[in-house]
Amino acid sequence: MFKAERLQKIQELITKQNHMDINTLSKLLNVSNVTVRNDLKELEEKGILYRTHGGATLRSQSPLQSIPLLQELNPSTEAFAAIERIAEEAANYVEDKEWIFLGSGTTTCAIAKALANRDVQVVTNNVLASYILSQQPNANVILCGGKVYTERIPFLSGDLTLNNLSSMFFNKAFIGVSAVDFKCGYSVSNDVECNIFKFLQDYSKEIIVVTDSSKFEKAAFMSIGNLDIANTIISDTGMPECYQEYYKENNINMLLV
Incomplete structure (x- = not known):
């Protein structure tokens, strides 16, 4: 799976679940925890999600939205x-x-x-x-x-x-x-x-x-x-x-x- 596809898949998974932990994402995507953390950091910098302890929450779930x-x-x-x-x-x-x-x-x-x-x-x-x-x-x-x-x-x-x-x-x-x-x-x-x-x-x-x-x-x-x-x-x-x-x-x- 290319990086762009992986980032899109992470967004889709978190959208459905509201929150996903790193270990679960790692297993579903068949990549290391380090790769998932880097992906989550990139998505946070783009304003798509918030990183939380051990996982991430979709930014659209924030009260600000x-x-x-x-x-x-x-x-x-x-x-x-x-x-x-x-x-x-x-x-x-x-x-x-x-x-x-x-x-x-x-x-x-x-x-x-x-x-x-x-x-x-x-x-x-x-x-x-x-x-x-x-x-x-x-x-x-x-x-x-x-x-x-x-x-x-x-x-x-x-x-x-x-x-x-x-x-x-x-x-x-x-x-x-x-x-x-x-x-x-x-x-x-x-x-x-x-x-x-x-x-x-x-x-x-x-x-x-x-x-x-x-x-x-x-x-x-x-x-x-x-x-x-x-x-x-x-x-x-x-x-x-x-x-x-x-x-x-x-x-x-x-x-x-």
């Missing part, structure tokens, strides 16, 4: 292809062991997903991002306190959140925005998000805005600052040329995927 957003973040979903690429680029931009902050929103959830199996230290007010990262054995995750705001993706904000953040300093802070415009700068849909983003400017070595090109030349409810507040912008190649020229002229690091 009941959240519609996770389905939207699937790389096979065409509408989120740009967000997935941005998230991968952002994850590659993170150095092991450095402290990062992940803000609210869809793109930061995708970054959390892209950080699978990375040795990272993350503080976030993004409830779903914290849950995604909590499934990763190498991630050190801190969910800051605060009032829960139940928008499309729940996040925490308020005085308690700001008080918690005031004792921390981040190497990199990744923030998603609702809109980008020359006149309005970066803007978000509510004032509580605005307070956090402005706060992070004083407590982060590098501010990184992550947003897809559909957000450009638009304005949302409240501005968090001019376009030069970001040290780095990560977006896709659909970004309008006038904005690309602006970032180049102002020596703002720009990563397009």
Whole structure:
């Protein structure tokens, strides 16, 4: 049996049983336990399953799969292809062991997903991002306190959140925005998000805005600052040329995927 066939067979077996142990898989596939462990590691890295003590469980059995957003973040979903690429680029931009902050929103959830199996230290007010990262054995995750705001993706904000953040300093802070415009700068849909983003400017070595090109030349409810507040912008190649020229002229690091 070729490796590709073996990997497919493992997925089929675990799908039927929900969980399989290494010894059983080894006998059914007629391969060594070492081969099975390597196969399970590869399937976990692809996001297909979780390795457990002595076996594996299909990732789709996780409670996360009941959240519609996770389905939207699937790389096979065409509408989120740009967000997935941005998230991968952002994850590659993170150095092991450095402290990062992940803000609210869809793109930061995708970054959390892209950080699978990375040795990272993350503080976030993004409830779903914290849950995604909590499934990763190498991630050190801190969910800051605060009032829960139940928008499309729940996040925490308020005085308690700001008080918690005031004792921390981040190497990199990744923030998603609702809109980008020359006149309005970066803007978000509510004032509580605005307070956090402005706060992070004083407590982060590098501010990184992550947003897809559909957000450009638009304005949302409240501005968090001019376009030069970001040290780095990560977006896709659909970004309008006038904005690309602006970032180049102002020596703002720009990563397009």
